[in-house]
Amino acid sequence: MPFIAALAVASAALIVSFIAVWLVQLRSRNAGMIDPVWAAALGTVALFAAAAGSGDLVNRLFVAACGGIWGWRLGVHLWRRNAGRDEDYRYRAMRIRWGATAPRRMLALFVLQAAIAAALSLAFFIPAYQAARPTVTGATASLAIWLASVAGEAAADRQLRRFVAKPERSGQVCDDGWWRYSRHPNYFFECLHWCAYAAWSAGRPWGWVTLLPPLLMGWLLLRVSGIPLLEAHLQDSRAGYRDYQRRTSALIPWPPRRPPAPSTRDPTEPRS
Incomplete structure (x- = not known):
């Protein structure tokens, strides 16, 4: 898959996934669950970059192993820490401060986090598309x-x-x-x-x-x-x-x- 197309697919998937988490938190009122999803999503993007990349196999294996292990380890850790607990104080403070506008502002925050994740994923896509080891x-x-x-x-x-x-x-x-x-x-x-x-x-x-x-x-x-x-x-x-x-x-x-x-x-x- 061409580099730009793969990056666009990953970015779109991140945005859709984070919007789905936003919809869930509308009912649960626990926006902190975006944190483990953010880490695991980046780990998944690393696997996708390795699969879609046209670079040397060693480069792609490095991205898949290192990015995947890092993201999923951190995601599982954050999930265990946050699951079943009250909303993280940072998101709770935002919700209180924003008042009636909290739902749409939280959506904007989640989309921003997806954009940041897409920018960070360049660390995976660049080596996955490099021909030389x-x-x-x-x-x-x-x-x-x-x-x-x-x-x-x-x-x-x-x-x-x-x-x-x-x-x-x-x-x-x-x-x-x-x-x-x-x-x-x-x-x-x-x-x-x-x-x-x-x-x-x-x-x-x-x-x-x-x-x-x-x-x-x-x-x-x-x-x-x-x-x-x-x-x-x-x-x-x-x-x-x-x-x-x-x-x-x-x-x-x-x-x-x-x-x-x-x-x-x-x-x-x-x-x-």
């Missing part, structure tokens, strides 16, 4: 990035799930495992995942396009719908979160900052 070094680096990202995101998700499952930790800040070094390690590994396709496609026709998905994802998480919204909520719902912000890197895992040493000067002593 990467070098051994490039392939090794790409697989290492992908393995690190998926394993790291799965570990961070598991650490947070175990933390919130303990009743005595309710309302506290998770700083176990990866969360000690990053306030959002799952977001970091999410961005890192998209870099694997850029590394795989580097140095070949249109390979530069695969830089756009990790840049787009990083911008969304850092500036738009990820960290800003989540941290505004956590500051009000988690005791000690502001201290956690001061000592812990926002995204890239990094050793915690040490608190400033207490002053030894006598407060009654006059300044010289």
Whole structure:
């Protein structure tokens, strides 16, 4: 299938699927179920890109395996986290703020998410249509990035799930495992995942396009719908979160900052 036709089919399928989820949430009033569908849909698009692509078989197998496993693992995780629970606070806040216009605005939001997913899927379509394979070094680096990202995101998700499952930790800040070094390690590994396709496609026709998905994802998480919204909520719902912000890197895992040493000067002593 020609590249443009395959991308158009995938984009249309994403829009139709997300509109279907929007119709379901009109009855359930739980718009948060779009999150697992978003991840699984992208995993499915990776499989479609690999099947429709005319590139080298190795390239298409890479896209199918890496994109499919990533998307469906994340989709299943988000489904288990959200199913049977109240609507995610972000969507609930939007619903309250929008009032009577919430249904059509939520539809616009879902269609926007479909468009973002289509843009991210370029990371799958470009390598699936490249005739030449990467070098051994490039392939090794790409697989290492992908393995690190998926394993790291799965570990961070598991650490947070175990933390919130303990009743005595309710309302506290998770700083176990990866969360000690990053306030959002799952977001970091999410961005890192998209870099694997850029590394795989580097140095070949249109390979530069695969830089756009990790840049787009990083911008969304850092500036738009990820960290800003989540941290505004956590500051009000988690005791000690502001201290956690001061000592812990926002995204890239990094050793915690040490608190400033207490002053030894006598407060009654006059300044010289």
